[in-house]
Amino acid sequence: KHKLGFIISKYYCSDNLKDYILKTSQNSLSIRNDCRDFAAKYLIWDVAIDTYRDTLMDDLKNMKTSLWSFHLKYPLITKQFGIDLKLLIISHKEVWKDKDTYSTSGGFPFQINAMTKMFTETRLVCALRRKSPKKNLLKITGNNLKITPLIEPWFTGWRRQMAISVWAMINFKSMFRAINSSEVVHTMIPGDIGLIGTMIALLMKKPLFYYSW
Numbered sequence: 642k643h644k645l646g647f648i649i650s651k652y653y654c655s656d657n658l659k660d661y662i663l664k665t666s667q668n669s670l671s672i673r674n675d676c677r678d679f680a681a682k683y684l685i686w687d688v689a690i691d692t693y694r695d696t697l698m699d700d701l702k703n704m705k706t707s708l709w710s711f712h713l714k715y716p717l718i719t720k721q722f723g724i725d726l727k728l729l730i731i732s733h734k735e736v737w738k739d740k741d742t743y744s745t746s747g748g749f750p751f752q753i754n755a756m757t758k759m760f761t762e763t764r765l766v767c768a769l770r771r772k773s774p775k776k777n778l779l780k781i782t783g784n785n786l787k788i789t790p791l792i793e794p795w796f797t798g799w800r801r802q803m804a805i806s807v808w809a810m811i812n813f814k815s816m817f818r819a820i821n822s823s824e825v826v827h828t829m830i831p832g833d834i835g836l837i838g839t840m841i842a843l844l845m846k847k848p849l850f851y852y853s854w
Contacts, residue, residue: 726760726761726762726824726825727760727761727762727763727764727822727823727824727825728756728757728759728760728762728763728764728823728824728825728826728827729763729764729766729819729820729822729823729825729826729827730753730756730763730764730765730766730827730828730829731766731767731816731819731826731827731828731829731834731835731837731838731839732749732765732766732767732828732829732832732834732835733767733768733829733832733833733834733835734749734767734829735768735770736767736768736769736770736781736788736790737769737770737774737775737778738769738790739774742780743767743780743781743788743790744774744778744779744780744781745778745779745781746775746777746778746779749779749781750779750780750781750782751779753765753781753782753783753786754781754782754783754784754786756783756827757783757784757785757786758783758784760784760825761785762785762787763783763784763785763786763787764786764787764788764789764819764822764823765781765786765787765788765789766788766789766791766815766816766819766834766838767788767789767790767791767834768790768791768792768793768794768834769790769791769792769793770793771793789815789819791812791815791816791834792808792811792812794808794833794834795808801833802833805833805837809837813841816837816838816841817841817845820838820841820842820845820847821845823847824847824848825847825848825849825850826838826842826847826848826849826850827849827850827851828842828849828851829851830851835851839851
């Protein structure tokens, strides 16, 4: 509750309260007490949501590229105020499909599931394997998770590197649509599919974070 008070008061403290804080900067105890009392009285969740919902939502949307970083730090605020944040994950991780179920190996499903809990919608763009599936695969699941399958790049090694430009042209439209409809893009690199996604996201000036899992 007090954390909420400090965050929202950054936007909505009255001018009188701001002046009071500035003019009494030496009296830190008094400032803390005033802010605490302000938060306790006016900025509890029920009051804050009813009073500031529309204005705060507009402010957060206007933050544009910094909105996702604000959400990662204060997910409860964007969730409570109905901010719609969609995450896109682009990965070269091997994935198999059985009817309507997507599966893979290792800890990838756990990582995807954890990330989906931080966003209102998550879309995974990945390539489907043409070969027979491995044993002991785990289903890929998550909160409001959608999967966009792409054809698997051809060949391996240097031949795959030579053919990846053709693959990129064939799948560019699907990747562009997925990136365009998301607020945040996460790419898995090093990896050719993740690298292509990174380049498209940068050209589209989308908030982007990437690292190797």
